[in-house]
Amino acid sequence: MTTRPFTVADVMTRKVVAVRPGAEFKEIVAAMERWKVTAVPVVEGEGHVLGVVSEADLLLKEEFHDHRLGLVEQARRLDDTAKAGSRRAENLMTSPAVTTAPDASLPRAARLMAAHRVKRLPVVDARGTIQGIVSRSDLLKVFLRPDEELADDVLLEVVEPLFTPSRHGVDVQVEGGVVTLSGRVRDTSLIPLAARLAQAVEGVVDVRCELTADAEA
Structure with a gap:
């Protein structure tokens, strides 16, 4: 029984699969496959979150593999084409990362995910150090x-x-x-x-x- 609202800390996954800025493309893909995740935070130092590499970021390389863009589309998708030509986490990641705090409410975390169209959020403390990760499925745990x-x-x-x-x-x-x-x-x-x-x-x-x-x- 609880007399307080659930927070992100109550449902988040504390064991986080993360990569360093210099992680190579294939290394990132392998980590996602091994741990069955769709995105990984990019961290430096003692766990400071720099950004997130998602499947969507990685799939740009496949999308542009044999596809030539017109000048207008090139101008419109400069960031995407840059990622498609990159192979290290620091160039592939979406930055700054959309994060949440351990004491954030579950509705707030859900609204953040919806607003930014992401499936998971790194959970960071006041210093920006990663504490865990919360996914859509984690937010649904309360219904169990x-x-x-x-x-x-x-x-x-x-x-x-x-x-x-x-x-x-x-x-x-x-x-x-x-x-x-x-x-x-x-x-x-x-x-x-x-x-x-x-x-x-x-x-x-x-x-x-x-x-x-x-x-x-």
């Missing part, structure tokens, strides 16, 4: 939380604070991550708030609110 744990959180974080005088009249059931709130409450103005707060509990898929007014109130 047991139903019993979700029910406990909804009771603790929603029902008890809002309906203390009548909490014994509120029932919480969770099945497949879907929360059902049922029973009678004295203050019906709190019902919409209860539904929103229950939906905000990490790992909740949906909320069915069947709360009604207590006729004896």
Whole structure:
């Protein structure tokens, strides 16, 4: 059970596959294949993140392998053509890297991924040193939380604070991550708030609110 929002640190992968700026093209491809990842951070020193090399960066070499560009397209895709002609991580990487902090919320990390159209984010501390990596699949881990744990959180974080005088009249059931709130409450103005707060509990898929007014109130 948790009484605080999940952060990136809770779900990130701490063992990171990374390469140095001087890593060669084939070395990077081999690392991705061996560790079954689609991108690798490029780090220097004690783990300072310089950028990220993704499959998309590497595939430019194949895209331009036998394709001659017109002058207009060359001008429009200068960065891509430069990467296609490169063979070291420092020239292949996308820089600066889009990163996140260990204490960032999961929704914030998800928005970063969507905004920058990336599948994973290096997780760095205040000095820019890599601490882990978080992927789309990592962000989905919260939806694997047991139903019993979700029910406990909804009771603790929603029902008890809002309906203390009548909490014994509120029932919480969770099945497949879907929360059902049922029973009678004295203050019906709190019902919409209860539904929103229950939906905000990490790992909740949906909320069915069947709360009604207590006729004896």
